[in-house]
Amino acid sequence: MPEINVSVEDSTDTEAIRAVVTAAFGRSDEADLVDVLRESSAYCSNISLVAHLDGDIVGYVMFAEVTLDKALEKEALVLAPLAVDPDYQRTGVGSRLVRVGLEIARGAGYELVFLHGDPDYYERFGFTSAIDAGFDNPFDMPDEGFQVCDLTGGTLGDVAGTLTYPEPFRT
Numbered sequence: 001m002p003e004i005n006v007s008v009e010d011s012t013d014t015e016a017i018r019a020v021v022t023a024a025f026g027r028s029d030e031a032d033l034v035d036v037l038r039e040s041s042a043y044c045s046n047i048s049l050v051a052h053l054d055g056d057i058v059g060y061v062m063f064a065e066v067t068l069d070k071a072l073e074k075e076a077l078v079l080a081p082l083a084v085d086p087d088y089q090r091t092g093v094g095s096r097l098v099r100v101g102l103e104i105a106r107g108a109g110y111e112l113v114f115l116h117g118d119p120d121y122y123e124r125f126g127f128t129s130a131i132d133a134g135f136d137n138p139f140d141m142p143d144e145g146f147q148v149c150d151l152t153g154g155t156l157g158d159v160a161g162t163l164t165y166p167e168p169f170r171t
């Protein structure tokens with residue numbers, strides 16, 4: 001199995017990222033969201049990651065900043081989207097992107113990472129129910145998928161409330 005290399009995206013990757021995200025989701029909505037988020041103040045250039053395999057981009061993950069109404073000082077992120085080229089799914093690419101992204105986020109001082117996704121997939125990275133932790137689900141999406149990862153191991157329990165996602169998520 002060739003090695004998966006993960007790096008920060010650069011401007012020459014944009015079209016390949018669009019192709020991967022569109023192929024993974026089978027539509028262009030999420031790729032459009034990526035392009036808009038990249039231009040927004042929520043964008044984190046140091047945690048927008050591409051996975052390369054044999055020189056091709058086969059996966060992508062973006063983390064963007066969110067705010068918490070009752071804890072504005074807390075540094076929090078949303079992980080979205082995570083996308084892997086269908087030809088390379090279930091080969092560890094997505095896991096690698098999530099793990100590297102969470103490490104960079106922790107090192108950069110972020111405390112919490114939220115997402116909406118399949119708990120069966122995300123629990124392996126340390127995500128647990130955000131509802132159980134006391135957060136309000138900001139979207140009309142199933143509560144079961146609303147999850148949070150505590151990067152410090154000591155932030156949950158200390159903070160709850162409502163998230164404000166970056167504007168592109170709300171339009």
Ligand SMILES: CC(C)(COP(=O)(O)OP(=O)(O)OC[C@H]1O[C@@H](n2cnc3c(N)ncnc32)[C@H](O)[C@@H]1OP(=O)(O)O)[C@@H](O)C(=O)NCCC(=O)NCCS
Pocket residue numbers: 024025081082083084085088089090091092093094095096116117118120121
């Ligand atoms: C979901 C996705 C990102 C996972 O990436 P991936 O590279 O295929 O996943 P990995 O190879 O890292 O998977 C590791 C494990 O997760 C499991 N897994 C993969 N996709 C899963 C899913 N959707 N639900 C539950 N488990 C999943 C695999 O079976 C594997 O399990 P194992 O270690 O027990 O064998 C990828 O399938 C994808 O791009 N899907 C379409 C877009 C999407 O749904 N993105 C997520 C939005 S929240």
